[in-house]
Amino acid sequence: MFTYKCLAVSAVAVMTLGACAMQGTLQQSSVPGPALGRAATVEEVKAWSISIPPGGAGLPAGSGSVQQGMAVYAAKCVACHGEKGAGKPADALAGGSGTLASADAVRTVGSYWPYATTLFDYVRRAMPVNAPMSLTNEEVYAVTAYMLNINGIVPADAVMNAQALPQVKMPNRGGFVDYSRK
Amino acid sequence: MKPQRTAARSRVPAGTAAAVEGESANGRRKFLERSLGAAGALAAAVATPARAADPVGRDFPAWSTTPGTPMRGYGQPSKFEDKVLRTLTPSYGATSPGTGTSRTPLQTLNGAITPSGLHFERHHNGVPEIDPAQHKLLIHGMVKKPLVFTVANLLRYPMVSRTCFVECAGNSSANTLPKAPQANCAVIHGLLSGSEWTGVSLSLLLDEAGVEAGAKWFLAEGADSAAMSRSVSLDKAYDDAIIALYQNGERIRPEQGYPLRLLVPGYQGNMNVKWLRRLEVSATPMHTKDETSKYSLLLRDGTARQFDFELGVKSLITQPSGGMSMPGAGLLEISGLAWSGAGRIVKAEVSTDGGASWREAVLQGPVLPKALTRFRLPWDWNGAPALLQSRATDEKGNLQMTRAAWNAIYSPANRYHNNMIQTWAVDAKGSVSNVYL
Numbered sequence: 001m002f003t004y005k006c007l008a009v010s011a012v013a014v015m016t017l018g019a020c021a022m023q024g025t026l027q028q029s030s031v032p033g034p035a036l037g038r039a040a041t042v043e044e045v046k047a048w049s050i051s052i053p054p055g056g057a058g059l060p061a062g063s064g065s066v067q068q069g070m071a072v073y074a075a076k077c078v079a080c081h082g083e084k085g086a087g088k089p090a091d092a093l094a095g096g097s098g099t100l101a102s103a104d105a106v107r108t109v110g111s112y113w114p115y116a117t118t119l120f121d122y123v124r125r126a127m128p129v130n131a132p133m134s135l136t137n138e139e140v141y142a143v144t145a146y147m148l149n150i151n152g153i154v155p156a157d158a159v160m161n162a163q164a165l166p167q168v169k170m171p172n173r174g175g176f177v178d179y180s181r182k
Numbered sequence: 183m184k185p186q187r188t189a190a191r192s193r194v195p196a197g198t199a200a201a202v203e204g205e206s207a208n209g210r211r212k213f214l215e216r217s218l219g220a221a222g223a224l225a226a227a228v229a230t231p232a233r234a235a236d237p238v239g240r241d242f243p244a245w246s247t248t249p250g251t252p253m254r255g256y257g258q259p260s261k262f263e264d265k266v267l268r269t270l271t272p273s274y275g276a277t278s279p280g281t282g283t284s285r286t287p288l289q290t291l292n293g294a295i296t297p298s299g300l301h302f303e304r305h306h307n308g309v310p311e312i313d314p315a316q317h318k319l320l321i322h323g324m325v326k327k328p329l330v331f332t333v334a335n336l337l338r339y340p341m342v343s344r345t346c347f348v349e350c351a352g353n354s355s356a357n358t359l360p361k362a363p364q365a366n367c368a369v370i371h372g373l374l375s376g377s378e379w380t381g382v383s384l385s386l387l388l389d390e391a392g393v394e395a396g397a398k399w400f401l402a403e404g405a406d407s408a409a410m411s412r413s414v415s416l417d418k419a420y421d422d423a424i425i426a427l428y429q430n431g432e433r434i435r436p437e438q439g440y441p442l443r444l445l446v447p448g449y450q451g452n453m454n455v456k457w458l459r460r461l462e463v464s465a466t467p468m469h470t471k472d473e474t475s476k477y478s479l480l481l482r483d484g485t486a487r488q489f490d491f492e493l494g495v496k497s498l499i500t501q502p503s504g505g506m507s508m509p510g511a512g513l514l515e516i517s518g519l520a521w522s523g524a525g526r527i528v529k530a531e532v533s534t535d536g537g538a539s540w541r542e543a544v545l546q547g548p549v550l551p552k553a554l555t556r557f558r559l560p561w562d563w564n565g566a567p568a569l570l571q572s573r574a575t576d577e578k579g580n581l582q583m584t585r586a587a588w589n590a591i592y593s594p595a596n597r598y599h600n601n602m603i604q605t606w607a608v609d610a611k612g613s614v615s616n617v618y619l
Contacts, residue, residue: 033339033386037321037329044330045322048460051401051411051468080277089274101484105595112486113475122471125409129278129307132407176478180415180467180489 052121056166059120063161064142066149072139073146076128084150085109090129094150100175110151114176116168119144120160141165266290268300269368280308281408283350285372288500292517294546294554295345296375298430303437304350304373306408306472310457314441317405319425323463326392333441336427339382344424346447346552347521348454349374349493351477355597357604362618366505370616371498371604374519376554379445381426384419388463397463401470402444405459412453413467413489414446422447422552425458448523448552449491450477450598480593493523494601495582497530497557497574508612511565516543520555522576529575530557536569536605536619537584543572551577563608569619570606585618 052058064072073081085093085108096106109119124140126132135143145160148168158164239247259266272282284303286296303309314333322328350373356363357370388400397416404410414423426434426445434440439456446453452472467473467489479487497520502508520530526549531540543557557572573582588602605619 033382033390035390036335036338037327037331037387037390040320040322040328040330045320045328048320049322049462050409051403051462051470053464053466053468080274089277100480100486100593101482103594105480105484105593107475107480107595109475115469115474118469118471118474121468125411126307126407126471129281132307132409175484176474176486176488178489179479179487180491 050121050125052117054115054117054166056117056162059117059162059165060137061162062136062138062141063159063164064138064140064145065159066142066145066154066156068138069142069144069146069149072135072143076135076139077143080129085147093147097152097171100172108151109147110153110171112172112175114170114173116144116148116153116165116170119147120165266300268302269372271369278307280305283373285368286375287368288372288374288498288519289367289503289506291500292556294376294519294556295430296377296554298377298432298435298438301348301375301377301429301435301438302350302373304352304451305406305437306410306452307406309437310406311436312405312441312457317441317459319442319458319461321387321391321461321463323400323461324394324397324465325388325463326394327390329387329391331387333427336382336425336442339386341380341427342383342424343378343380344422344426344445344447344552345376345378345550346445347374347376347554348451349496349521351450351452351493351598353451354600354602354604357602357616357618358592358594358597358600360594362616364504364616367498367500367503370504373451374521374554376519376521377429378431379424379426380428380431381424381442381445384423384425384444384461387425388416388419388461391463393463396465399464399467401460401462401464401468402453402455402458403460403462404439404455405457410452410455410472411468411470412455412473413464413470414444414449414453414491415489416463418446418449418491426454446491448493448525450493452477453491477598479598480596481591482593484593490599491523493521494599495522495524495527495574495576495580496520496601497527497572497582498604499532499570499572499606502570502608502614503606504614504616506614508563508608508614510612511563513560513562516559516561516570518543518557518572520545520557520572520574521553522574522578522580523552524580525551525577526553527555527557527574528577530555531573531575532557532559532561533571533573534561534568537571537603540573565610565612567610568608569617570608570614571603571619573603 049058080090081093082088093109096108096111099106120140141160145158148154266287268284270284274281286300286302317333319331353373354371399413400416401411401413424445426443429438442458443456444454444458479490499516499518501517516532520527530543532543533540543559546556549555575581583602585602605617607615607617
């Protein structure tokens with residue numbers, strides 16, 4: 001009798017789940033999981049946490065100057081992004097200031113990007129395209145500083161590090177409207 | 183030797199004697215004439231009476247009278263369909279051959295599911311070859327217990343399926359250019375595909391890790407060499423997001439994210455992060471490159487919509503469409519696809535006069551939320567020039583926008599979220615082309 005009851009309850013549960021799936025109702029968290037995830041170690045979380053938010057949390061130690069960045073850019077970037085970020089074959093990195101409301105809007109680091117931290121995050125994870133994640137943190141800081149400089153955002157003697165980078169005010173910082181709750 | 187019977191029937195108006203030739207004895211003779219050529223046909227005609235006692239096999243093609251090929255481990259399309267391929271459009275040529283797109287040949291497909299091998303691709307630095315035995319998924323950030331899952335572990339979880347579309351945010355961008363490009367459906371609209379995806383509810387894994395109070399977002403990051411990363415509202419994780427391991431019944435293909443991808447039905451294509459390796463739960467979004475400098479929507483006033491994830495209600499006539507030639511005046515079927523990131527399609531309408539009048543098309547069931555929905559409408563083309571359009575309405579009451587309405591919102595430089603009405607012009611010769619209306 002006990003076994004029979006269990007089976008009946010299970011059958012109802014299965015039918016209910018089936019009905020939910022068919023109707024496209026999507027809340028599934030009532031289904032128990034086998035809980036097979038193992039605890040991540042502090043070291044492996046740290047090693048893989050490469051995202052840098054606008055506040056700069058997670059930015060590494062070290063620094064890089066505009067002048068050092070010019071050398072990194074010449075060695076690793078110019079072939080795709082052109083002299084001083086002019087672009088071709090890959091995206092232009094400089095210019096376009098004041099064009100966003102025009103029919104020929106040009107979106108570059110200088111004219112469009114809202115946060116300088118994004119530049120560090122992206123260059124470190126994905127550039128150069130033929131050898132991503134090959135630059136040292138100091139090279140990433142340096143080439144970030146150089147890109148900010150060719151856009152007229154920081155002076156030629158600027159040095160970027162974990163403290164300075166989040167302080168950089170990008171020209172189009174106020175140009176984005178958060179649509180996630182619209 | 184390829185039989186032409188079906189094609190022959192479709193090229194003549196319905197209701198004429200010729201329309202049923204393929205079914206008749208006369209039709210079979212004509213088929214043989216075509217197959218054998220004039221000389222062969224003559225010989226066959228002359229020989230017919232004398233061969234009355236011959237085996238019936240003489241009236242059948244070779245494939246009916248010889249044994250076929252043996253079984254094989256993984257089936258392939260017919261060799262006669264070898265022109266049905268994705269259109270490859272690399273972004274930067276030899277500089278980065280793996281960056282760019284391949285586009286689904288929508289104009290050659292039917293139904294509502296895209297074959298996995300024809301599902302569009304958008305890669306930001308090629309397709310990684312990931313060993314599933316070494317791949318791992320890390321969940322960390324604002325969780326009580328940061329966890330690591332292996333693929334083998336995830337395969338042991340209860341699974342759910344989502345039949346939904348995936349559309350690149352930049353799909354149909356060619357039609358945002360000032361001049362209408364002359365290209366086919368694949369080139370203009372082929373960053374769109376529909377599949378059944380199966381995997382583990384993301385909410386189940388997040389519950390296992392224990393999301394902390396105050397968390398509102400999660401970052402999803404891929405294991406490819408572009409390390410695509412996107413911030414997603416945590417609400418989506420508890421709505422319908424899954425960690426997909428299967429596509430159309432088989433394990434996800436390398437170019438679709440093998441061994442696993444995030445699936446966020448109805449959201450911008452690249453948010454369905456392929457080759458998923460990391461989920462970081464947070465209070466605020468990360469503002470990654472692909473949610474700031476890219477995949478944000480520039481408006482006419484120069485400001486940009488950020489985190490506008492959901493793709494708008496949209497439809498498209500796939501047959502007939504750009505670059506095709508009409509088979510001739512007479513009855514044919516107008517067919518296309520409708521979809522919406524907001525839910526189910528409730529109506530698809532077709533106009534043959536550039537939007538002056540509309541007729542409601544039949545929706546092919548089952549009509550699923552955030553899924554490609556095939557619509558069909560018979561049309562008796564009189565041979566005169568026509569302007570074909572479709573427009574869809576979803577269950578939230580959203581109606582697909584006109585070109586003018588879309589252009590009133592977005593910057594002329596914006597290339598994302600083009601869901602405006604498509605117009606195909608049919609001229610008196612039956613040529614179909616892409617026009618702006």
